[in-house]
Amino acid sequence: MAGLAAGTIAAENGLETLMLRTGQSATAYSSGAIDIIGYPPEGLALKEYLPDTEVPFKTPSDGLRAILTLFPFHPYGIIGFGADDDKVVESVIAHVKESISWLKERLAGSCAALIGGFERNIYPITVLGTTKPTCLIQETMWSETLNANPDNVLIFAGFRGHAEFNALSTTRAYLENQLRTGKPPHKVGHCVLEISPFGKPYNISSIELARHFDHDGSMVDLAAAIKKHVDQLGATHVAIPPVLGIEQALQNKAELQKELGVEVFELVALPPSVPGFRLQRAMDRTFKNAGGTLLIGHQARSAIFKNDMIESVVAQSPRREVTISPKTVILASGKFIGGGLEADENGIRETVLDLMPVTTNLHPAEEVRPVYHTNVFSLSPDGHAVLGAGLAVDMDFRPIDADGVERAKNLFCAGSILAKYNYSLEKSGLGVALSTGLAAGRNAARMAKEVS
Amino acid sequence: MTEEEAFEFVKNTLKEERITPYHKNEIEIVHSVEGCINCGLCINHCPVVAAVGVDRFTGPRSIAVELSRSPPEFWSTADKIYLCTGCGTCREVCPKNVNVPEVVNLVRARIFEHRPDLVPKGLHMVREIIVEHNLAFEPWEDPEEKVESRDVRLERLDIPYTEDIIKKNAEVLFYPGCQAEERAQEVREAAKVVLNYFDVDYTLLDDMSCCGLPSALMGDDETSQRLAGLLKEKVAGLGVKKVVTTCAGCTSNISDISLQDQWSIPVYHMVEYLAEEVGLDRLKQALGSSKEFSEVTVTVHDPCHLIRHTSRRTMQDAIEILKVISGVKVAISEAEDSCCGGGGLVAYHSKDVADSVVQENLISIDKTGAERLVAPCPLCTAQIEANLFKSGSSVEVDDLMVFIAQRLPKK
Structure with missing residues (x-):
């Protein structure tokens, strides 16, 4: 996301933009929802410092204000570094707001069209029956009225042989949560549908279902299969795993709603999800439509530095090596999943340019054993500090060394390669990627224009 | 027991257990499998899964996390492993660079060695042709018929025929690949027309032989290596400075073997050659x-x-x-x-x-x-x-x- 946002904004600014990527970016792993900020960075323990703020944050604005107060070096904070002291918070909020509008506008009408806004966090249901705070979700995941009426009846519909979703266990988990919070709907059921893309009711993957539902006429069978359960339970809403299609999901949702007369929406899935696939595809198209060139299958390996500048970048494909000489470089190589950082018992390394990584406390991380920065509980509200490791940057998002000096004047970075941001804990992944991507992209574009 | 005797003993034990030790150049491939985080991103992108579903072809993740991990039981993967088209999509999208296409070749090689009865019959037939003719397609029985077929194609496509050039010390070896040599002859002839037009100093092989890719893909490593060696000899004998081919498979395979066998000359696909060298x-x-x-x-x-x-x-x-x-x-x-x-x-x-x-x-x-x-x-x-x-x-x-x-x- 960070690379695509940065590349797109640079291309929209009239620059010749080339994106190097090995295959898919970490966006393809995401749930397809854009989280801005859901929780404070260092876990629920910090709630004591935020007694007046509800956690999870009710609005992105609440979350950003809390973060900027407690963690000024969080990537969101860096966005506001150029502003006057009393205007930092407002400038960051304005930037994030603008980033959301920018993305919604670019993805409108695409297979990953988004709904939601900066005014409030929304709580879509996941395939596990839990909810998560997020800012934007794909339109296929949206339900306008689910929580509005206590008499609503929700059915979780699964598919026989689709091991990635168990409608019964989701129903149980969701119902337990509803009983605990007392929020509607209170009546929840489940059903298992007999739809099989290849004629066998076993070994069915999400992507197969999504591809199947992209075919014309596939909604007729699905609607018929769901209808009997809707009638039987008197359901007002139907939740299905996010497999309604890759290109046709939104049209399929509309068709199903028309046929069934009830609201239908997709759940948020675990990675790698079909909505993540849609988001990656839609972002790739946005980048290309802006005039960018996407060179997939090439991994940036190293760069040649000259006079505080990157002169060229060397990239490797399976059987070729290419050397590119750009005016500016944006590093958006991700953290451990994206491959931007590597860690072993000897320490943490930045993989492309051998830059200095830092821990979440901004100490050099080259000789830090990751095991000492993990929590003994794999699932903990305090998360794992190692996931906050990354690069320290200056106010223009240029990576800096231990003396605080930028490694190269024309090198910028964005997204999860940045330090002090623990996306899985904060629920801020694609939000930080988007916001810092746009900021770094603009800075790089401005510099490229100055150089020429 | 001396160290050497112990080594021989272990080697024979492995043979009895139908295990072939990994070659030096396979170790990196095998290690790449350890990186698999079982995320399943490859399944979303595999064109064979998209076409026939995970029930028929279990997909790259399955190859990485299940099928590749039990050498004595490689034979049990035979109903799946031959359905991989080797397109490389899985390797490209994999965040951990797991080299699934090469793992497929490695498993196929073991099945070929220990359980040839499980190799699909169609592949045995191709192998026979390769072993007999050093080409992936059976050569024309009557050379005159081959010429006639070529001329009919060229006439239909309005492409002129130019004589073959075979000489030593040319700048470029034009290597058409088996398909263009025996079947799609118009491609071979068209490439000659293009090279002639741009005054490229080129030669053909006097005796065309396969680069070894089909043999490697079916698991017949011995033939594959023999053919790679044969081609190296021919290239060295001609004294050319570059190799240009019109076949995608030959491009990747010859790039690979030229690197492994230290040919020390660059290999191009024709489009690369035209863009980079002709301009x-x-x-x-x-x-x-x-x-x-x-x-x-x-x-x-x-x-x-x-x-x-x-x-x-x-x-x-x-x-x-x-x-x-x-x-x-x-x-x-x-x-x-x-x-x-x-x-x-x-x-x-x-x-x-x-x-x-x-x-x-x-x-x-x-x-x-x-x-x-x-x-x-x-x-x-x-x-x-x-x-x-x-x-x-x-x-x-x-x-x-x-x-x-x-x-x-x-x-």
Whole structure:
């Protein structure tokens, strides 16, 4: 996301933009929802410092204000570094707001069209029956009225042989949560549908279902299969795993709603999800439509530095090596999943340019054993500090060394390669990627224009 | 027992257990499997899974996390492992660079060695041809018939015939590959026309032999290595400085073996050679002003062995070349993760799978509205052409070299 946002904004600014990527970016792993900020960075323990703020944050604005107060070096904070002291918070909020509008506008009408806004966090249901705070979700995941009426009846519909979703266990988990919070709907059921893309009711993957539902006429069978359960339970809403299609999901949702007369929406899935696939595809198209060139299958390996500048970048494909000489470089190589950082018992390394990584406390991380920065509980509200490791940057998002000096004047970075941001804990992944991507992209574009 | 005796003892034990120790150059491939985080991203992108589902072909993740981890039981994977087209999509999308296509070859090699009865019969037939003729296709029985077939094709396509050039110390060896040598002869001839037009100092092999890729894909490593060695000898004997081929599979394989066997000369696909060595300016000069052909909208097919086994830049070169040809409008197909289905020798034993894989391509080709499809690979061209014809499509298919040669001014 960070690379695509940065590349797109640079291309929209009239620059010749080339994106190097090995295959898919970490966006393809995401749930397809854009989280801005859901929780404070260092876990629920910090709630004591935020007694007046509800956690999870009710609005992105609440979350950003809390973060900027407690963690000024969080990537969101860096966005506001150029502003006057009393205007930092407002400038960051304005930037994030603008980033959301920018993305919604670019993805409108695409297979990953988004709904939601900066005014409030929304709580879509996941395939596990839990909810998560997020800012934007794909339109296929949206339900306008689910929580509005206590008499609503929700059915979780699964598919026989689709091991990635168990409608019964989701129903149980969701119902337990509803009983605990007392929020509607209170009546929840489940059903298992007999739809099989290849004629066998076993070994069915999400992507197969999504591809199947992209075919014309596939909604007729699905609607018929769901209808009997809707009638039987008197359901007002139907939740299905996010497999309604890759290109046709939104049209399929509309068709199903028309046929069934009830609201239908997709759940948020675990990675790698079909909505993540849609988001990656839609972002790739946005980048290309802006005039960018996407060179997939090439991994940036190293760069040649000259006079505080990157002169060229060397990239490797399976059987070729290419050397590119750009005016500016944006590093958006991700953290451990994206491959931007590597860690072993000897320490943490930045993989492309051998830059200095830092821990979440901004100490050099080259000789830090990751095991000492993990929590003994794999699932903990305090998360794992190692996931906050990354690069320290200056106010223009240029990576800096231990003396605080930028490694190269024309090198910028964005997204999860940045330090002090623990996306899985904060629920801020694609939000930080988007916001810092746009900021770094603009800075790089401005510099490229100055150089020429 | 001495150390040597102990080594021999262990080796014989392994043989009894039907285990072949990994070769030195396989260790990195085997280690790459350890990186698999079982995320399943590869399944979302695998064209064979998309075509036939995970029940028929369990997909790359399964190959990485299950099928590759028990050498004595490799034989039990035989119903799945031969369905991989080797397109390389899984390796490309994998965040941990797990080299699944090479793992497939490694497993196939073990099955070939220890349980040849489980290797599909179609592959045994190809092997017999390769072993007997050093070519992946059976040569024409009557050489005159081969010439007749070539001339008919050239006449239909309006491509002039030029004599073969075979000489020592030429700048370039033009290596057409087995398909263009024995089947799609028009591609071989078209490439000669292009090379002649741009005054490239080239030679052909006096005795064409396969690069060894089909043998490697079926698991016959011995033949594959023999053929690679044979080709190395011929190239060294000719004293050429560069190798240029029109086949995508040959490009990736010869690039690989030339590196492993230290040929010390660069290997190009023809589109790379034209873009990098001849130059777009000369191409534009030659192709940019012809009024002989009516305007045509063209789409391209990206051969897996070029984009995922070599470099996607090759197809950028191909598109740039097409753009300089007068009257040609390029419509880019949105087929992502596409494969013609012809790879991995799948069509030799599971034609239904190969044909299902190509269907995704056909839909995308149709959507472009193009009247013609070009592919810089004779194998992909044949596979797509046959399926488009069967589907009743009016889109015509050409190898890129044929398309270019037709439009070059006659010298």
